[in-house]
Amino acid sequence: MSFLHYWRAMWGIVGRELWRFVTQRERFISALVRPLVWLFVFAAGFRAALGLAITPPYETYILYEVYITPGLIGMIQLFNGMQSSLSMVYDREMGSMRILMVCPLPRWFLLLSKLLAGTGVSILQVYVFLAIAWFYDIHAPWQGYLWIMPTLLLSGLMLGALGLLLSSFIKQLENFAGVMNFVIFPMFFMSTALYPLWKMKESSVFLSKLAEYNPFSQAVEMIRFALYEQFDQHAFIYTLVAFLLFMAAAIIGYNPSKGMMVKKGGS
Amino acid sequence: MKQKALKWFLMLAITASAQAETVFVTLEKDNALAVVDPIEGKLIKTVSVGQRPRGIFVSPDNKFLYIATSDENTIKIIDATTFKELGKLPSGKDPETFALNPAGDRLYVSNEDDSLVTVIDVAKKKVLKQIKVGVEPEGITVSPDNKWLISVSETTNMVHWINTKTNTIEANTLVDPRPRAASFTADSQQLWVTSEMAGTLMILDSQTKQIIKTISFDVQGVTRDKIQPVGVVIDKERNRAYVALGPANRVAVVNAKTFEVEKVLLVGQRVWNLAFSPDQKRLYTTNGTSNDISLIDLDTQTVTKSVGVGTYPWGVAVKP
Numbered sequence: 001m002s003f004l005h006y007w008r009a010m011w012g013i014v015g016r017e018l019w020r021f022v023t024q025r026e027r028f029i030s031a032l033v034r035p036l037v038w039l040f041v042f043a044a045g046f047r048a049a050l051g052l053a054i055t056p057p058y059e060t061y062i063l064y065e066v067y068i069t070p071g072l073i074g075m076i077q078l079f080n081g082m083q084s085s086l087s088m089v090y091d092r093e094m095g096s097m098r099i100l101m102v103c104p105l106p107r108w109f110l111l112l113s114k115l116l117a118g119t120g121v122s123i124l125q126v127y128v129f130l131a132i133a134w135f136y137d138i139h140a141p142w143q144g145y146l147w148i149m150p151t152l153l154l155s156g157l158m159l160g161a162l163g164l165l166l167s168s169f170i171k172q173l174e175n176f177a178g179v180m181n182f183v184i185f186p187m188f189f190m191s192t193a194l195y196p197l198w199k200m201k202e203s204s205v206f207l208s209k210l211a212e213y214n215p216f217s218q219a220v221e222m223i224r225f226a227l228y229e230q231f232d233q234h235a236f237i238y239t240l241v242a243f244l245l246f247m248a249a250a251i252i253g254y255n256p257s258k259g260m261m262v263k264k265g266g267s
Numbered sequence: 268m269k270q271k272a273l274k275w276f277l278m279l280a281i282t283a284s285a286q287a288e289t290v291f292v293t294l295e296k297d298n299a300l301a302v303v304d305p306i307e308g309k310l311i312k313t314v315s316v317g318q319r320p321r322g323i324f325v326s327p328d329n330k331f332l333y334i335a336t337s338d339e340n341t342i343k344i345i346d347a348t349t350f351k352e353l354g355k356l357p358s359g360k361d362p363e364t365f366a367l368n369p370a371g372d373r374l375y376v377s378n379e380d381d382s383l384v385t386v387i388d389v390a391k392k393k394v395l396k397q398i399k400v401g402v403e404p405e406g407i408t409v410s411p412d413n414k415w416l417i418s419v420s421e422t423t424n425m426v427h428w429i430n431t432k433t434n435t436i437e438a439n440t441l442v443d444p445r446p447r448a449a450s451f452t453a454d455s456q457q458l459w460v461t462s463e464m465a466g467t468l469m470i471l472d473s474q475t476k477q478i479i480k481t482i483s484f485d486v487q488g489v490t491r492d493k494i495q496p497v498g499v500v501i502d503k504e505r506n507r508a509y510v511a512l513g514p515a516n517r518v519a520v521v522n523a524k525t526f527e528v529e530k531v532l533l534v535g536q537r538v539w540n541l542a543f544s545p546d547q548k549r550l551y552t553t554n555g556t557s558n559d560i561s562l563i564d565l566d567t568q569t570v571t572k573s574v575g576v577g578t579y580p581w582g583v584a585v586k587p
Contacts, residue, residue, distance in 0.1 A: 062533070
């Protein structure tokens, strides 16, 4: 198997995803509307709610809009990861999954290509979101916009791998509501996307612990620090390990002889 | 030889960075003075200076600090490098705000409880005169051309125009309720006065002594009653003025030509007094209840950092 084979396969998968993204304008708009509604409506109501404490990476007082921005970047990637998982289930129902899986390349490679495709789309969405936020007076140092690129890649892969893992469990498209209820919402709300840990600790230590161990929190913190030109090593390692674990589990999950498919008796 | 040159270069680099401006902040509750390096954004040290220090000025030659220690009923002269007390000025009772004339030989103090302005000869450390003014005098300033001494009385709601040669009141202007601070433009043509209760900023013409413009402030998400303008400073070119909005936790940026409010910047809680850096590229604010000062970069008009200094920071002065 030559390098060219790998390249063609990966480009085929990534290209398909990007083409889908460009042609499905509704998907692009809806992916942007969600975080923007949070920014313009939800955050506006809580402008002064954060109280007084300056926590790193911030060096002075900030408005809630500024705090929530990295969280909303995470939200874009979280939904994108789940959307990719949804499209995997759809592909399986439509039969195009079978074509992908019979491709004479290692499964891990195909799945990774799929992940990269989804992550690439989410990074595009994030930059469009940040450009709109700029006009809403949410500014970070310009180097920060470059620094977040690698962190977005890692967090996108991690959340995508989680989506992939979940999609190996879901048999039908209808079950996606369960993913919303049991994965997306708890992950988003029990994280540092909306409130800092110290604020959560004020009301519940237990909740703040949950948020601390939530890999989504770590991904958000990694992005938050990078946006202000700082490197959060702990968050980076945590996200990386989470990605490797989810990816390994997803690869096993998609193994036709061992994985979840056999247990469910699916295709 | 090379090593020696390198050593010299390093030494030079160190002294150069050590020569950056210093910010002094009086800490009303800690009875101390905070010394801050604003470039590094770090508190260097705190020095105790006496009971309830509030108003602070650097002498024109940058050698001394004048600090009103209100509960000791005096203004202390402190060495600006060693922080040793060099003497005391007879300020009258409970000095809070005071002003120095451009030459630095006269010091004018508001005595709030006695409704007086005390005129002090700095060199002789003697009271020259006590001028009767309106009830609760607060804001006080001298025009850069040394023509006028302004005293603002909080309860009488009046700006008193005092001739600095005769030390007598020549005119009074009625202003919005509870006027707090007053600042002249560099050309002495305009006097800017803030009203705490009306939430306004008034611009007075020095010739006619009439209000030529009243500006009110609006901060998104902050109720009107919390907008209480206090400190006001205007840059040398009269391009922009900056107003501390008290419990609104904001500093307003006002275009000094069109009198429009261009922007509000989020700083710490109950922002009170303001001071420019010597090159007027930065602005420093004292945030009374969040116990810190905020550093504002004026080129980008952004708050770059807030530095914890101690309990109840009140006054701020900068030494180049």
